Every structure is written in structure tokens, then in C-alpha cells.
Amino acid sequence: MDKNAFVKYATGREKRSPSLKNSILAFISGGLVCLAGQGLADLYKMAGMAEKSSATLASVTLVFLAGLFTGIGCFDKAAKICGAGLLVPITGFSNAVTSPAIDAKSEGFIMGVGAEMFKIAGPVVVYGNLVAVVYGIIYYISLCIAG
Amino acid sequence: MAIITYKNVYLSCAASVAGKLESEGPLGTMFDSTEADSYFAKDSWEQAESEMVRRALNILLSKAKMSDKEVELILGGDLLNQCTATGFAAMTVPSPYLGLYGACSTAAEALMIGSLFVDSGSFSNAIALASSHFCSSERQFRFPLEYGNQRPPMSQTTVTGTGAFLLRNAPAEIQITKALPGRVKEDGITDANNMGAAMTTAAVDTILRFFDESKEYPGDYDVIATGDLGKEGYELASELFVKCGLDLCGKYTDCGMLIYDYNNQDVNSGGSGCGCSACVLATLFTKKLKKREIKKMLLIGTGALLSPKTVLQKQPIPSVAHLVALERV
Structure with a gap:
């Protein structure tokens, strides 16, 4: 069997992830995270916060909770079941930053935690900023054209 | 590319140390020692793996009723960069050490090369060993331990365990x-x-x-x-x-x-x-x-x-x- 035929054969027979089940679980759990976020925002609003700050505070709370649960060691177990439902919302970003930080503790705070913290989330920060700049330029030009 | 044939090499003793998941598996009761703490009471997973290798070496020596001074050669390796788990464990024993890297084939590689040394008559005994630790490997090859990801069904789980074997030129079973x-x-x-x-x-x-x-x-x-x-x-x-x-x-x-x-x-x-x-x-x-x-x-x-x-x-x-x-x- 030549190489291409083997790769085709091997990848053709390999077991697939249960996509439908994963999608449904991600849909439900992702929805619940959003619901929790909305609930938190409403609570902050009821406590007298401005609309914008309460939304920001809700995000901050979710980031904190995801970090906390990563530290306690139950985020990865939940994410194994919920998948994208926990990884796509801001909770996933929090987990992506805290988990390498915990791992790198044994190498010290500078070259360990400090250097390794953004190992996974780094690309999101870099390309997020890049896209923000590009978007800003497009927005500026569109404003100029619209006069 | 001929097959190597040995005339006078015997596997006289074997020792194994494994982690919690392995102890709960079908071979659980057969391990010489198992450890529920993935840190093996150490500060990092790299040190934990070394400690696991050390424990396997000690168990092997006590089974063989040998002192560490009698060991003539240690061959072995693990999955970590520069085979540190095995190297750091071999540091505690006064025998010469050959580090091997054959990824997951290291156990067979160590047995093969160790047997050659013993069969040649240059050494009367040698210890062949190989180890891996789920957490240290996960960290090196995949993602941080607490990172939440879903694994595809064809992926595998790295075994936390060490197997050590004493090869001798004196007849054994x-x-x-x-x-x-x-x-x-x-x-x-x-x-x-x-x-x-x-x-x-x-x-x-x-x-x-x-x-x-x-x-x-x-x-x-x-x-x-x-x-x-x-x-x-x-x-x-x-x-x-x-x-x-x-x-x-x-x-x-x-x-x-x-x-x-x-x-x-x-x-x-x-x-x-x-x-x-x-x-x-x-x-x-x-x-x-x-x-x-x-x-x-x-x-x-x-x-x-x-x-x-x-x-x-x-x-x-x-x-x-x-x-x-x-x-x-």
C-alpha cells in the first residue's frame, strides 16, 4: 500500500468524535453560560450599576469563576462533556490562561507562570488586537467616505 | 539486518510502579506498588516521575536481594526532554547509566541493548527500565493538565508507570x-x-x-x-x-x-x-x-x-x- 492510500485508509476508518451529541451538549451548556451571564448582568443592574458596567462586571465574574474552577480542578472535567459550550464563551479564554499558569508554577513566577501563561491564549490576544486595528482603520475610512 | 540471538541472558526479576488510573485497571493488583498521588509526594510532575523510577529501582533491587553497588549497568529512558526522569533517578545509584530514547519503544530497546551487554560477558547484570507519567507527558506533548479540551476517540492515554527489569547471565525462569x-x-x-x-x-x-x-x-x-x-x-x-x-x-x-x-x-x-x-x-x-x-x-x-x-x-x-x-x- 503506498503512503497516500494508507493515510486515506487509516483516516477513513478511524473513529469519529460524536459530533451531533457534542453539538447538542455545547448548544445547551453554552446557552446556560450565556444565561448565567445575563442573570449576573441583571443582578448588577438591580444593585444599581449602569447598564454598560453591569455587562462588563458579568464578564469579569464569569472569567473569575472559570479561573476558580480551573484551579479547583473541575473545569477540565466539565469541558470534556460540554466542549465548545464552555470553551467558546469568555470562560474558555479564562481557562486557557489559568491552566498553563498553574502548570508552570514549578518553574517559578517569572520564567514559569509569567512566560507560559499566554501559551494557549497568546494567539487570541495577538490576532484579536490585529483585527481590532484593521477594523478601526476600515471604520475610520468608512466614516471619511460617508463624510 | 539479522536477528540478534542471545545465548545467556535471563530476566531474573521485574518490578513495576504505577499510578491511580492504572491501579484501578485490570492489572491493578499485579503492580508491585501503586501511588494515588499523581505528584508522588514531590513538587512537580517531572520530579514525580523520577521518584516513580527510583521506587521501581528500589523494589527491583529488594526483590533481587541486591545492593545498588552490585548493579553493573542501568539502561533506560522516558518521554521527557533529555530523559530527565530516568537520569535524575539513576543519579541516586552508583552504577553506570546509559540513557535511551525510543519514545514508547524504550522498554524493548533497553531490554535488547541490555541483553547484548550481558550476553557479551562484559557485564554480569544490567537493569533495563522505561517510564512515563501522564501529567508530565501531557504537559510536554499536549496541553496543560487543567485545560478543558475534548479528546477524539482514537487518542490514547499516557500510562503513569515504570517497569524495571534485571537482566543476568545466571539462569532464571x-x-x-x-x-x-x-x-x-x-x-x-x-x-x-x-x-x-x-x-x-x-x-x-x-x-x-x-x-x-x-x-x-x-x-x-x-x-x-x-x-x-x-x-x-x-x-x-x-x-x-x-x-x-x-x-x-x-x-x-x-x-x-x-x-x-x-x-x-x-x-x-x-x-x-x-x-x-x-x-x-x-x-x-x-x-x-x-x-x-x-x-x-x-x-x-x-x-x-x-x-x-x-x-x-x-x-x-x-x-x-x-x-x-x-x-x-
């Missing part, structure tokens, strides 16, 4: 009779989650070469065990043997499938890592050989020679498979 070093094969697989498939061609190549050159038949052996192909690789290899026209007479199994319980343990395709074949040989197979439940067996250690960098560079995964034949005297 188990003899090491033959060995065949493997060739590095690359079959185009680039997916690091499907290492079973990546290592399959190397395993099939070595087994075919062995039977071709030795003029023996698979029926002559009671067990033909690959190291850590897992369920995915085992099925693929079985299909390839049929395609190549080699009938393994129902003797074929895989250590990665024996170490965990698929129904009750969440391990996807099965076990992997240097510790996988080392632990299964040190527990299940040595026990069966000693009890004469099996008389002759082949262990084919399978190793994927990749690094996280080569995977990111989209290089195909090269693999190697070394064969060692063991026989009940």
Missing part, C-alpha cells in the same frame, strides 16, 4: 532469546492524536521481517504483543496483517489494550507511553511466563518519534518498533 531492532517508518500520518495508526506500519514491518528472517511461525508463540497501538492501531494492524497474508493465529494482542478497562475507564483508544509496554511486561506477562501459562512470547515495543515542534511543522510522524523474544526456561 525467563530467558531472553532473540531481538530485532526496528527500522524507522513513516506512513504519512500527521495527526498526533492518531499515534496508533502512525506506529502501525513500523510494528507490522518489524513483525513481518522477524517471521521472514527467523523462518518461525506465529503459531510457535503464545503471545505476540505490540507495545501501545491501542484499539485503533491494533485493529489497523490486524487488517494489515491479513492484507500481507500473515496469519498471527489469534496470538496477537496489544499492551495498550490490556492495561485499562475500556468499559469503565475513560481512556479512549487505550494506553500509550514508555510505561505501557514496560508495566504490562513486568506484571501480566512475567507472571504468565513464570506460571507457564505462556511459554514463548514476542514483545514489539512501538514508538512514535515525534516532538510538539515537528507536529506543528506538519511533518509526518516517524515511528519505530523493536522486537524482543522471551521464553520460559
